Amino acid sequence: MGLVNRDEYEKLRTKALELFDKANIILTEEEKDNVEVADFGLGKIENTGLQVVTYVNTDLVCAKELALLPDQTCPEHKHPTREFDDGKEETFRCRYGKVFLYVEGKPAENLSAQPPEGDGQYYTVFNEIILKPGEQYTIYPNTIHWFKAGSDGAVVSEFSTRSTDEDDIFTDPRIKRIPEKIL
Amino acid sequence: MGLVNRDEYEKLRTKALELFDKANIILTEEEKDNVEVADFGLGKIENTGLQVVTYVNTDLVCAKELALLPDQTCPEHKHPTREFDDGKEETFRCRYGKVFLYVEGKPAENLSAQPPEGDGQYYTVFNEIILKPGEQYTIYPNTIHWFKAGSDGAVVSEFSTRSTDEDDIFTDPRIKRIPEKIL
Ligand SMILES: [Zn+2]
Ligand SMILES: [Zn+2]
Numbered sequence A, B: 001m002g003l004v005n006r007d008e009y010e011k012l013r014t015k016a017l018e019l020f021d022k023a024n025i026i027l028t029e030e031e032k033d034n035v036e037v038a039d040f041g042l043g044k045i046e047n048t049g050l051q052v053v054t055y056v057n058t059d060l061v062c063a064k065e066l067a068l069l070p071d072q073t074c075p076e077h078k079h080p081t082r083e084f085d086d087g088k089e090e091t092f093r094c095r096y097g098k099v100f101l102y103v104e105g106k107p108a109e110n111l112s113a114q115p116p117e118g119d120g121q122y123y124t125v126f127n128e129i130i131l132k133p134g135e136q137y138t139i140y141p142n143t144i145h146w147f148k149a150g151s152d153g154a155v156v157s158e159f160s161t162r163s164t165d166e167d168d169i170f171t172d173p174r175i176k177r178i179p180e181k182i183l
Helices: A006-022 A029-033 B006-022 B029-033
Strands: A036-038 A050-057 A062-068 A073-078 A090-103 A127-131 A136-139 A145-160 B036-038 B050-057 B062-068 B073-078 B090-103 B127-131 B136-139 B145-160
Touching: A006 A036, A006 A050, A006 A062, A006 A090, A006 A145, A050 B090, A050 B136, A062 A090, A062 B145, A090 B050, A127 A136, A136 B050, A145 B062, B006 B036, B006 B050, B006 B062, B006 B090, B006 B145, B062 B090, B127 B136
Parallel strands: none
Antiparallel strands: A036 A050, A050 A062, A062 A145, A073 A145, A090 A127, A090 A136, A090 A145, B036 B050, B050 B062, B062 B145, B073 B145, B090 B127, B090 B136, B090 B145
């Protein structure tokens, strides 16, 4: 199940804070103390995982900062219709580093990034969007997507409708629905 | 009506870009070229006005960066019920400088900021929230509010539901509903 232990959590939290610092993002002490670390249950978080600070998540609007370690992948998923809406809508805006974002549509002829090694069968969309600082892309509900940081890592602002991680549908059936935050 | 002419627009745009730069916010050239400058029709924009870059504004979610010049005020208003929702919901997160935000509720005993000189009658709420970098506050629909930058100016990220400026209700009846963007 790939639990993140206290030492590993601290290590990942520190790396995330270094990335937020490189992006010149100012966080409160409370936000710094509570960086969310998601290993998606795969037990190889530096390869497949995500570090998150959630600024706000009301019934209607959510804003987060995502930190991705060098070459770290957020695995392929979509946001399906929910009881209260048509599914989560997300805009990703790159603040630092480079992000390789893949969505449904015409596959790139030469991929700039590859799915995590050994997990190729769980990655099915390859329409490539490359985001550099200041660039952004909006993903509407029910659109399959995944993304991976470049070799410097990345910081991405996410502006979205209400976030309910438990609704996300991952292509990889081994993935646990609710990212774990081990504290 | 207080139109902003081309020279004044360029001057305000440049000041806004300086503030975004102090906040280390990276914008595309297109965003830099199209900073929105709102004088609210009062013809004294350095006193009462706002400079805005809108990242995204879909049917559901809007994200903007606001630049406020030193001591500049965004005048008192509320976001009423709309055809499609209960009114705009806004979270303001300070990125640079200091913001004095006033909302409905118990008035502060000693105000840290004052309404624009001569316009006191159009300011009615004085529950004071002071936002420094990394601090934020959420304003739910139909809540009267206004805000003013400190002496260094301010940069504020706004995360909200769909933005429809034409629906905003200002306390000051002289204010034009749609902020002008003179290009
Ligand atoms: Zn997603
Ligand atoms: Zn407002």
